[in-house]
Amino acid sequence: MAHNLVASDRVEGTDVCRPNGEKIGVIQRVMIDKLSGKIAYAVLKFGGFMGFAEKHFPVPWASLKYNIQREAYEADVTEEQLRNAPSYVGDQEFDWGDRSGEVAIHKVYRTPHYWE
């Protein structure tokens, strides 16, 4: 039955495409804002694309749209945006505690701050 809820372990592992269908990565996990209970980011694993090594990109949840036909999330991001987007490699821990870093992420993806 159609409903408005999606399971976290179903989001994890889902592809992310450009609007033209080109696959750019896979959702590794989502980051939950403890204060509001809202999803703040999807962490995308991008690898072997445009010469990138495998990297993790925190992408604002609000910038992803689910495409039912493709069974993938769509992100309308350019190569330029990805080059400038904050990312971290493999096991490294992203410094989520730094709000200025979060401001930078939202600027790149042109989405409203989830905390406001």
Added chain:
Amino acid sequence: MAHNLVASDRVEGTDVCRPNGEKIGVIQRVMIDKLSGKIAYAVLKFGGFMGFAEKHFPVPWASLKYNIQREAYEADVTEEQLRNAPSYVGDQEFDWGDRSGEVAIHKVYRTPHYWE
């Protein structure tokens, strides 16, 4: 560094205790409301407790508090509440599409409706 975000795959597998420390289950997954991007429920796996077979209980996210010392979520629920709480067994799919079922869940746990 302390921050306000928690990863979905870290929430999954975390214990849930009563305020007295008694463990009542483990978080299987969280359910995300697609419209608002908010966590609506944690699905708790309860098993071998109070004569319950293994069951999954959708518990409103708002009724869980993280306890840093215990490294577990706390739910202030009584045996009576659990007996009356909507649940489903194993692989069965919960009928999330039925809003009246969601109203019943929120009534049992005495939490405000996440969709309002």
